[in-house]
Amino acid sequence: MTAPTDRPTDVQSAISAFIETRTRTTPEPDVDIFAAGGLSSLFAMELVVHLEKTFGIAISGADMRLDNFRTVDSMVGLVTRLGGRVDA
């Protein structure tokens, strides 16, 4: 079962939910989640792996930039650009 990628709100809520379970905070879509500190490199890696698995994408090479992971919005952008799908 896959949903089309032109529904960024689904992507957004899936990413937000993951961050919420991992950090016990609800992220605003445009807020830099790494700026406040306290988030480890391990967590950043978990985010990368989570996005790959959840949306069926492969993040490599030039897409491996922290800027792509700083905010929920930037992650939605990355997932959409790589053709990711909810329930992939």
Next chain:
Amino acid sequence: MPDRLAAEITELVGDQADGWDRSGLIPHELLRKMSGRGLLCAQVPEEYGGLGLNSAQGGELTARAGSLCSSLRSVMTSQGMAAWALQRLGDAEQRSGLLGGLVRGRLAAVGFSEADAGSDVTAMRTTIRRDGGDVVVDGVKTWITAARYADELVIFGRYEDGGAVVAIPADTPGVTIEPVPDPLGCRAAGHSHIRLDEVRVPARRLLDGAGMPLPLLITLVLAYGRMSVGWGCVGILRGCLAAAGAHARSRRQFGKPLGEHQLVGRHLAGLLVSEQIATRACEHASALWDANAPDAVTATVLAKHVGATQAAQGAAAAVQILGSAGADNSSLVARAYRDAKLMEIIEGSNELCQVMLAEHVLSRS
């Protein structure tokens, strides 16, 4: 296939591991041959010419190598980390060229640590800078596993506001490789210091991801290394278990086999428990890795930490069981004793692993 590959490694090593430890050297031709067979980084996907094993299969193969010779297994860890870095951070050309080379006879080492930047990677001083169509690298890396054998040096350094990784041919002008003369363990793993003086390579050797925070880049690449070290420690424990079991069964004192003396039996039981704990932790992390689960990242740190501490404890017990029979400095259990201690230090020391695991607990609480 993994069973056949493990048998192949067993045959290639034969009875040579003690001698390699004594001389501090694995024959270069043997390593090249293993590279050409894809055995040094067996998880490289088939599309790049690799054997395409998953983490669980690759782990079992790593454990086999580790049960025979931790120096060889360390070379595999380095080659595998280099391959993983190229696979994760390289573009299509770098993957087919540089990564493909690592399963076609070339050897690689990965350079993180420096004199003032061991556990604290943020203190790294090596710099990588663009200069027209080239990048220029300056710095000194210390204790780089397999650098003595390497054709390709995968070097981490500061780049603009973050970090970067560049693949440098070891014969580039300005590169000096100086072997560590007398390491405690993994004595034939080719540990060396690398001096990089104005080393200039084409910018196409700079991996993508340049500018990412250094800790993130390092975490990404070390994840593979930690998994590999964890499985290598499982191998150390299996080697020790086999040697200690055989000795305790055949050696007689006070009119009965050593193993029937209860205090010796307790050591045997402890070794088995250690081997099983380490195996389960690694199997769990590899299963998560193969499922591409986010929890794999933390599970990898845990598996490395469990593997290293159990191996250090188990190897000490094995030496105790073998007594003078295991006291020759290059015998299997003596090597295991020295090699396992090193495993508590590299790829994230015991203490650093504990800090990461504690942070993980706090972030979920």
